[in-house]
Amino acid sequence: MVILGIDTTCDDTSAGIVANGSQVLANVISSQYAAHEAFGGIVPMIAAREHTRQIGHIIRAAMQEAQVTFSDLDAVAVSNNQGLLLSLVVGVSAAKSIALACGIPLVGIHHLEGHIYSVLMAHEEVLRFPFLCLTVAGGHTLLLRVEDHGVYSLLGHTRDDAAGEAFDKVARRLGLGYPGGAAIEKLAKQGNAAAYAFPRPMITRSNLDFSFSGLKTAVMNLLDSAETFRKEDVAASFQQAVADVLVTKTLRAAKSEGLARIALAGGVAVNGLLRSQLTTEAAKRGCQVYLPAPSLCMDNGAMVAGAGYYLLRHRGADPLTIGVRANAPLGRLQVKYRHPAKYRSA
Ligand code: KG4
């Protein structure tokens, strides 16, 4: 079964072609960094305009790379929930046009489902339900219990900045450009992670929520007040603080939920320190960590196609009347927010 997946949730226009849920035949991503750079952040109207300019060309490029034609497509999946509203509209309109013209099923995907399925795509044989999923990206940081296909419970989330957002803001302040996660990681390789004792926000709190705004501010304050500093040491110490919080809270969630399988997803899941620290610390507690392919961590169409493959079978196709939502519950079930008092220190 060949599925075209489209993601236009934020500032990347992407189309992927996936066969049978896991075989990535193409994954084309067009970045809009240049269009937003002058504004110091993503401008929603510009994002929608750029998606409109790129979408047809990106879909065609993905189909050419995968060597498929419209008649080879069995379904089209699209992120229609969670993201910038006008950006979502562009991808959904393109997906509907293709579904209508080709007479194939349309599958609407919550953007976070795309991230979750990026892990399942790589470990379909072994990543059994239920499992814990830490999704850590530029717009999200959350812990989910994934009960079954399309069935999720929210265990905790960030109360302010997402972890990737903190990476981006610190990177910008260090003059490393946007997005800055990869640049911070590269710089940190030459730095001393113990040079600065940055705070680990909410690490001792007996809940599963996160907060990264205070950590970001602590880094900014240091950069504003210190007479001299090594950028490498700042990057390494900051990255270590983020990893410590994410790993501690994830293992606390695994213990509280009685889950030994942990998936790591989202753009920040590319980060080598986070990958290795989570894997090592989880193994000490008898847990196994499942990682997505690095090429499927950042927003992309292939993960949406992968999610579409599974959710088409488990949830069915969507009507051509599906809409878009900037903030949406995950799956057809409402995301349950569990009371923090349930959790104790791991
Ligand atoms: O998943 P994604 O493309 O967007 C959202 O759904 O939000 O994630 C993008 C985020 C950016 O904040 C970027 O700085 C971060 O992922 N990122 C990284 C690394 N590569 C990308 N963060 C830390 N280390 C990296 N190597």
Ligand code: ZN
């Ligand atoms: Zn994302």
